[in-house]
Amino acid sequence: xxxxxxxxxxxxxxxxxxxxxxxxxxxxxxxxxxxxxxxxxxxxxxxxxxxxxxxxxxxxxxxxxxxxxxxxxxxxxxxxxxxxxxxxxxxxxxxxxxxxxxxxxxxxxxxxxxxxxxxxxxxxxxxxxxxxxxxxxxxxxxxxxxxxxxxxxxxxxxxxxxxxxxxxxxxxxx
Numbered sequence: 583x584x585x586x587x588x589x590x591x592x593x594x595x596x597x598x599x600x601x602x603x604x605x606x607x608x609x610x611x612x613x614x615x616x617x618x619x620x621x622x623x624x625x626x627x628x629x630x631x632x633x634x635x636x637x638x639x640x641x642x643x644x645x646x647x648x649x650x651x652x653x654x655x656x657x658x659x660x661x662x663x664x665x666x667x668x669x670x671x672x673x674x675x676x677x678x679x680x681x682x683x684x685x686x687x688x689x690x691x692x693x694x695x696x697x698x699x700x701x702x703x704x705x706x707x708x709x710x711x712x713x714x715x716x717x718x719x720x721x722x723x724x725x726x727x728x729x730x731x732x733x734x735x736x737x738x739x740x741x742x743x744x745x746x747x748x749x750x751x752x753x754x755x756x
């Protein structure tokens with residue numbers, strides 16, 4: 583600490599420092615304090631990452647299929663073949679809920695089928711689908727699961743890192 587003050591004085595800083603300012607500058611530049619500060623920031627970043635397990639996830643899916651099948655009858659398809667084109671688009675929103683390990687998923691899907699057969703009443707045929715799924719664990723992970731346990735551990739680690747940082751400040755300032 584005294585060495586830091588001498589370096590500051592030798593560097594040409596001619597401003598008078600109070601004792602509080604001198605201690606603050608010494609603690610700011612102390613390698614042990616830099617390490618403790620880094621540990622505290624790392625614990626905060628780990629907590630933020632653990633909270634990410636509960637962030638919603640948005641997904642998109644698009645599929646397309648084309649099939650040509652030989653027709654054995656003129657009733658099955660024109661020119662001796664049956665052409666079918668299927669496309670599907672889906673949007674999904676998933677989220678892990680913070681209660682009892684539950685997970686919620688909402689999905690909107692739109693399917694479209696077009697065919698060369700002369701008999702369908704609707705061509706192309708569209709079939710929209712809405713799905714909602716709520717998954718609740720029955721036995722294991724009902725009271726605690728890995729994401730919630732990890733979040734609790736990260737909170738305790740962040741609190742401990744803050745207390746260690748304060749103890750180190752008091753130790754070096756004394």
